[in-house]
Amino acid sequence: MNVRACDFPETIEYEPNLGALLDRHPELQIERDDYNINVTANYGERLEPDALFERYKQHPGQGKPAHLYYHFPLCEYICHFCNYVKQLASPTSRDAQLDRWTDALIKESTLYAQQVPWITGALIESFYIGGGTAAVLTPAHLKRILDHVRSTFHVTPECELNIEGNPDNFCDIDKVRALSDIGFNRFSVGVQSFTPEVNQFTNRGHTPDMSRQAILNLRSTGLPFNVDMMFGLPHQTPETVSEDLRTLVELRVPTITIYRLRNADRQSMGIGNRAVWNVPKVRNRLVEQGLFPTLGATYEMRERAVEHLVRNGYQPSPCGWWSLPGTYRDGNIPRVSRNKWQRFDTMLAFGPGAYGWLAGANQSVIQTHNGSDISGYLHHMESSDTPPLAFGRLLTGNQAVGTALGFAYKSRQPIEIDRFKREYGVDLAEDEPFKTVFSELLTKGLIRSTDNGNAFLPTLNGEALHEEIISVYLHERIGSFTAAVCNKVA
Template identity: 55%
Template sequence: MAVHDLELDLGALLERNPALQIPRDEYNINVTSNEGGRLTPAELTDEIAAFPGAGQPAHLYFHLPLCNYICHFCNYVKRLVPRGKEDSSLRLWQDLLIEESRRWLDRFGWVSGARIDSFYIGGGTAALLLNSADTITPLVEHVRRHYQLTDGAEFNIEGNPENFTRDNLALARDLGFNRFSLGVQSLQDEVNEFTKRRHTAEESLSAVRNLLDTGCPFNVDMMFGLPYQTPESVRADLTAFTELGVPTITIYRLRNADRAEMGIGNRAVWNNPAVRDRLIQQGYFPDLTATYAMRQAAVEVLLDHDYYPSPCGWWSRPGTYEGGNIPQTSKNKWEHYDTMIAHGPGAYGWLTGDGAEFVQTHNDTDISGYVRYMQTQPDLPLAYGRRLDGHKAIGTALGFNFKANQPIVLDRYKRQFGADLLETEPFASAFADLIDRKLVEVIDGGAALKPTLDGEALHEEIIYHYFHQRISLSDAPVCRR
């Protein structure tokens, strides 16, 4: 779809696609499938042990669940750093993450032989680890010593503006970090104050300038649909970042999803029905018309400055990354759906490879329970797993591929699953509908499919409705190679 054919009005686009209308407070979905046969920790351990992952590409993730403050919209696994105990808390989590990693390495021989193309420390506020070389260095040295890192592997760490000082970034660069993720959300101080983010606009801009000076790619996370935001303020925020030359800007609509209910997070303050209903009654949340206008303002600025989304929602300047202008982490996790080895409380990953069946791994989301288990038990802190096969496996792979906003290569699905996406049900009718609605286009002479910019705008809804529902839950005969 050409840019001039893009429907910038998200409300109008949803009116043309009523099946994709999902209210803000009912949006309990994720690209990760919530379907599939459930596995006990013992069954999951056996699956991990039997997985032939040596020599295969993989992504490595460590989750640090600590924050200096809790944002009221945040539904990830996190807790406050105990006051006056930051150093000891960070040392504890450094030890716990290394220990969980060591248990995987000791039990599963393939882990040390997997080809790690990308490494990411998330949270929480992962960049708290940069406050001291004593807490971050042992973790990085463990990874370099025990995992098979590919040449030029992408090393990522995420944090807030106050974490990315010049000294902290110098330490990160010395340790080999070559990509960063900065959570800003808004340059309006009243927005950040209301959501309980403790940084100012000037601190955010200072962090951006520090990151630009590293010469490394990084993304700035921005939200729209928050209290006190307007289309004009969102436009001003995006203009400030594009004119500074930020390499990648991610834009997210406020979704009051209850990740605890999905088994992959904690409840946000705004997930509490009493709190949410009170804020709604008091008129703090922008209405849908204003929220859609905010996204339109953001996208207009990004297009005017030649940014393009890949993955969906991640808008990058041309030439920021090699191979489709997409970060390596996103290529591993989403475009290729490579194996993801995930450590820490609430961390979830998957075992994929070239087979037609996948296994999800889910750690305990209870932070205190995770700590007790790691300190008293010798096994892995697994909560459960899921086995995805048949249409569930194909629907999940398609959802991640779509999220990457990279070509959905038809031969890949024929080779891996025996699925002809344009001829076999339930895929053919789903993609025919998406193509007819101009949400997907055929590219490369009929060899691949790709989201249009309208499809990118509705990627979350499309993944849920078409891939998780129509395809994953279809009772059509399962494809066989």
């Protein structure tokens, strides 16, 4: 197939009607309760904790790039849609509770540094502390963690140090400055909506004014940050989402992320806690009351959001993350996304429910999972000198390739044919099932050829439906793992 090559980034036609796009590609229509990009695996050979840790120790990660993730599970309020590992912070004895969690996270990563020979020689190019709500931690607690990371691991000079929080965590300019002073050089703030009715219904703990103040405070640092927004929530309309994006554009937010509501039950996948809206009785009541937007209205919300972003010069990289030109180097992609998705570097993950992976060896991937029982994690870290691993998965063959391709597609950077030959021994342009899948995506205008035919890149239409494409084409058809498998623990 001859496909015109052109340079990245590009200006291409964008389908303004996602409903029409979905009508042309009905296989990509995924309903709300089944919608969940599979970021981790419930397929492949299961590895029990001892066997997994032995694999960990043997991994050839010395001198190779890696991403470091810490999961802090405490929140000051629990959002009704949240299906990550989380727990309400204590309203009393807060300092003691934060001390305890800081000690536990530092102890876990210290155990790895002491028992895994290569880990202190891996090149940490990006660090992210999330949750939960990582910014519930005080600057003093966060400084302890950063000091530990710098003294224990090989942190590269240009390492991107990310922290995640809600608007109420960043309304205090002194705290924002303190976080910058101790070394954080990129922030993530979850606004989700500027509509009071939406935030009240979802149990968010901030007002529109607080969101604006947090954004202004973060802008004052001169450092990059992203604002997370959601669409498909109860009480949202295409008009309110459009107004939300207009506000963010006017505030000149450097990176805007837009996420569709994922109401799949991640607890059944072994990678999260059940959200309030995952409870069948609650979910059924919301459905009966007609509070969830229809699939058509949900995609119209994304249309409105993207219209503002394209019109105002934002570029998507990774998919779903829209940045102003020049916000980041190396393809205008945050380093955390480059490590995790574009290059699929090893991800070292610590904390309750944290999942990571060991990549770049023997054409296989080993996924790592900590236990998601929060109290159990604390008890383990305070009574044991072994890592709190729950299980792992060994992915080989097309399962490994499909996983890597899903992340590469998500990055919206060129998917290099030579890289997959080198790392996985497959030719995306000639070998099956890759040739047929990529030919279909090219024909449908969801990807295009670039780099003189040596790479593929999602088009804006392919970006608009990226999670659906990843699930249907890359995970199911190439990886041969289906949604039914991904939604339960084997």
